[in-house]
Amino acid sequence: MVMMVKAKKSQLEFMETLRLFVIEVMDGFDIWSDDQLKSLKKINLGILRKNATQRHGVTRWKKGVKHPECVDDVEVVELHPRLLTDEWKPYAAWVLHHEFVHALGYFAHDSKFRALEKLWPSKESPTMGSNFTEMLRRDRATWLWVCPTCKREFPRQKQGNGKYMCKKCKQILKDVPIPASQ
Structure with a gap:
């Protein structure tokens, strides 16, 4: 149900x-x-x-x-x-x-x-x-996975811990914490 x-x-x-x-x-x-x-x-x-x-x-x-x-x-x-x-x-x-x-x-x-x-x-x-x-994902995200080369951002709820790569640049994505809203 x-x-x-x-x-x-x-x-x-x-x-x-x-x-x-x-x-x-x-x-x-x-x-x-x-x-x-x-x-x-x-x-x-x-x-x-x-x-x-x-x-x-x-x-x-x-x-x-x-x-x-x-x-x-x-x-x-x-x-x-x-x-x-x-x-x-x-x-x-x-x-x-x-x-x-x-x-x-x-x-x-x-x-x-x-x-x-x-x-x-x-x-x-x-x-x-x-x-x-994208707006919904950003609102719920606690982490941004960021490409160090092209600066693309991927909002996520969990850390990537170096497991994920930018499709465009083939670089390991960096984990950037999103500060909690005040």
């Missing part, structure tokens, strides 16, 4: 506004039926654990559903709580669109799914994911 995080009222309100915006944008694509778009309004919205760094959104299917086919098979769509800010709103909308495409029956990240994903009008929004991941 998946333990769901309880969303705050302000988070639920933000996600509901985001949902309506995303559905309105998807309505302009002229590929989804009114019934499909209307069904997206029934999906429960929730939030991921705040310590998730790799996952920005997820579509969770109802227990026992082996081969999900439609929105009725969706238990909840969850977004990372850090997305629910004005700063990350464009990316949050894109992530919710991505999850709604899954909910509408496109499970695999195949060429058809990617074509539907690319219909999103903002070309910047999909590219914000790597910056979001």
Whole structure:
């Protein structure tokens, strides 16, 4: 059983506004039926654990559903709580669109799914994911692994102890502690 995080009222309100915006944008694509778009309004919205760094959104299917086919098979769509800010709103909308495409029956990240994903009008929004991941990693990091040659930084929660090498320079990465926030 998946333990769901309880969303705050302000988070639920933000996600509901985001949902309506995303559905309105998807309505302009002229590929989804009114019934499909209307069904997206029934999906429960929730939030991921705040310590998730790799996952920005997820579509969770109802227990026992082996081969999900439609929105009725969706238990909840969850977004990372850090997305629910004005700063990350464009990316949050894109992530919710991505999850709604899954909910509408496109499970695999195949060429058809990617074509539907690319219909999103903002070309910047999909590219914000790597910056979001980097921000999450830096927030949780207690160490930076730093290349002495190119100065690239890799935020981590554990020391590397000389075990890791920069892919670019082939130099052993140095461990630099990150001071605890005051």
